[in-house]
Amino acid sequence: MNLPALRSHNAALILDLLRTAGEAGISRLELAERTGLTPQAVSKITARLRAEGLAAEAGRRASTGGKPRTVLRLVPDAGYAVGLHLDRDELTAVLVDLAGATVSVRRAPLDFGAGAQAVIEAASREIAALALPPPRALPLASRGLLGVGVAVPGPLDHGRGVLHRVTGFPQWDGFALRDVLGERLGLPVVVDKDTNAAALGLALRARPAGGSFAYLHLGTGLGAGLVLGGALYRGARTGAGEFGHQTLQLDGVRCSCGGRGCIEALSLAAVARGDLAEAARVLGTGAANLVGLLDIDRVLLGGAGRRRAGGRVRTGRGGGARRTRPARGQRTRRAGRRGGGRRARHRRRGCAARSRPGLRPRGRRVPGSRGAEE
Amino acid sequence: MNLPALRSHNAALILDLLRTAGEAGISRLELAERTGLTPQAVSKITARLRAEGLAAEAGRRASTGGKPRTVLRLVPDAGYAVGLHLDRDELTAVLVDLAGATVSVRRAPLDFGAGAQAVIEAASREIAALALPPPRALPLASRGLLGVGVAVPGPLDHGRGVLHRVTGFPQWDGFALRDVLGERLGLPVVVDKDTNAAALGLALRARPAGGSFAYLHLGTGLGAGLVLGGALYRGARTGAGEFGHQTLQLDGVRCSCGGRGCIEALSLAAVARGDLAEAARVLGTGAANLVGLLDIDRVLLGGAGRRRAGGRVRTGRGGGARRTRPARGQRTRRAGRRGGGRRARHRRRGCAARSRPGLRPRGRRVPGSRGAEE
DNA sequence: TCCACTTAAACAACGCTGTTGCCAAAGTGC
DNA sequence: GCACTTTGGCAACAGCGTTGTTTAAGTGGA
Secondary structure, eight states, X not given: OOHHHHHHHHHHHHHXXXXXXXXXXXXXXXXXXXXXXOHHHHHHHHHHHHHTTSEEEEEEOOOSSSSOOEEEEEOGGGOEEEEEXXXXXXXXXXXXXXXXXXXXXXXXXXXXXXXXXXXXXXXXXHHXXXXXXXXXXXXXXXXXXXXXXXXXXXXXXXXXXXXOOOTTOGGGTTOOHHHHHHHHHTSOEEEEEHHHHHHHHHXXXXXXXXXXXXXXXXXXSEEEEEEETTEEXXXXXXXXXXXXXXXXXXXXXXXXXXXXXXXXXXXXXXHHTTOHHHHHHHHHHHHHHHHHHHTOSEEEEESTTHHHHHTTOOOSSOOTTOEEEEOOOOHHHXXXXXXXXXXXXXXXXXXXXXXXXXXXXTTOOXXXXXXXXX | OOHHHHHHHHHHHHHHHHHHHGGGOEEXXXXXXXXXXXXXXXXXXXXXXXXXXXXXXXXXXXXXXXXXXXXEEEOGGGOEEEEEEEOSSEEEEEEEETTSOEEEEEEEEOOXXXXXXXXXXXXXXXXXXXXXOTTOOOOTTOTTEEEEEEEESSOEETTTTXXXXXXXXXXXXXXXXXXXXXXXXXXXXXXXXXXXXXXXXXXXXXXXXXXXXXXXXXXXXXXXXXXXXXXXXXXXXXXXXXXXXXXXXXXXXXXXXXXXXXXXXXXXXXXXXXXXXXXHHHHHHXXXXXXXXXXXXXXXXXXXXXXXXXXXXXXXXXXXXXXEEEOXXXXXXXXXHHHHHHHHHHHHHHHHHHSSTXXXXXXXXXXXXXXXXX
């Protein structure tokens, strides 16, 4: 790590805390306390952020006998990001501001099987149509747009932004979604599995930051997004979280994956019998396995099957600190926030890295931000 | 992160690469390439390391048309660390050098149930008796001893170094092993679960660094150590890796833990029947669950049960890149290496932090090293 | 109303980091 | 023997967070 990287790192630290503080804001001294930097360093960094328009002073705290602390807040409209959720039959595009608030949403029916070209076309159309509420409008070409985060159902390579063998849609195999869409829109694009995007969105909102949890998505299949130690864990090939095909019953019913006694097969069979209690028991046992193996704090439920199963799921012989609880299933919004937050920090890094001409990026070990992601 | 922390961070980066390079060594330019630092920065950092005696020049590479590269190597005897493995019936203490090589080993029978005082006493005795082979001797008080890493079977709090409800040994509950032993020896001590220590030791030797794997220990119980993205994952309460009590058979045989159909209960029942193939199948299915959920590269087997089960375990319908393979079960050595490597870096940090009197540590976010740990 | 006191935050000087530009050292190959 | 390539040290430098000091902006008692 070199000096520009250090600068970006600390700026990202401060931005993360500002984002977490939300509308309540946070004072310079609190920032210093939480980052471990000196108050003077925080003053310098926040001065830069204010000069760039990313942060602003917003009132003061009550005095404790001396000069009251000045509260700093993120400037929500200093930048926007697009969250794009491509599901099997629906497309959702959201515009979120720096603070993570959704500014605008567009939905459209989608035939994911129609092929890459048609989907890219539809996605670009909806993204272009996203606009700020009057009187302000935000055209696509605006410099306020930081990037696009795309959530896709199938397996993929997050690092390269390439899709792999999406179940039932062979025509997408190997499609370089990130690069093609990025070229089309002229914006940085990141691609992620939908469950991971949802988990990341939840992680950005988690308090306290740095915790561990699993997001269980009960949809067409059963997928999990794992947030371990505050950071999204994708695994070696972006394949982590394949919850549905965990074996829970040796020699159990056959599953479409070729195995036997998978959680998905077991719970689907139970649902087909009308035995919702049994389906919930299966899920609960699977969740308990997760909790035991990873020693996580919470399991959050989301997706269409959440309502039917949510109230019934029990993680079995769970310890006191562990609980399963339904989460609001606003996956797309979360995907959008992810895109927003991530791109905001990336952009900052980019600025810092480019600020000195001739700088060699070299080995490329971008410093992680304090919260989730990377 | 401030400048002293940056310095420590980069020094640890370089030290990690030097350690990974082993006896083959590594040139300054390679270090620059891999760390992303400029060659000049690497020259400065390695000059400091050489001045401290931690690294040394060791020959040159073949020329490629110009001045040949000078090879740098870690100086193994620049520092030593102790690895202490407390098992239910045996105590093992090893002395390892900076490069991770075992210099000296001592074993002694142990009654873990005899209580903390007796165990501390026995451990201190064995550690004090560890010595370099003649003619050089390394007394305990030597400044070359960097620290002690302790591997313990039961659940514990790694952060505070306190043991919790070790199965069958209630007298250890809440014992502050780290602080008591540290006080007794006058050395820094870290405490870890034995499976985690073993996994960390394997991670330090893993090539390429940064990969993910699970270490499955087949001993009295079935425990796993998880290395995710190159770093040991301990979970929120140092409880990650409880592999033995993953449910693999809903409504299966009762387990001592109170559940049903746990991997441990299933495989023990199979072994009791003399059906080793079935035990191996159970383990393989459990390992396949691990691989699927965490998208890891390898599952390594170790422990007393390894030989009997190792050759038979199959991770089921595994993908091409995934394999299960037995690992040499030298847990104690690994625990020792861990203590060594970790303490070496810590000491460096400590030096840097203390080099300027009056420096305020504050928030204390010690930078992680590039490889495993933290 | 004044003034001592407390707390927050900016200003200026500083030490230390990695970086850049330059040059000596140490090889290869025609 | 000389041109060329490559490595790596030396010196000057920009930029980072830190320290010491000053200014700003409150509270609270006389």
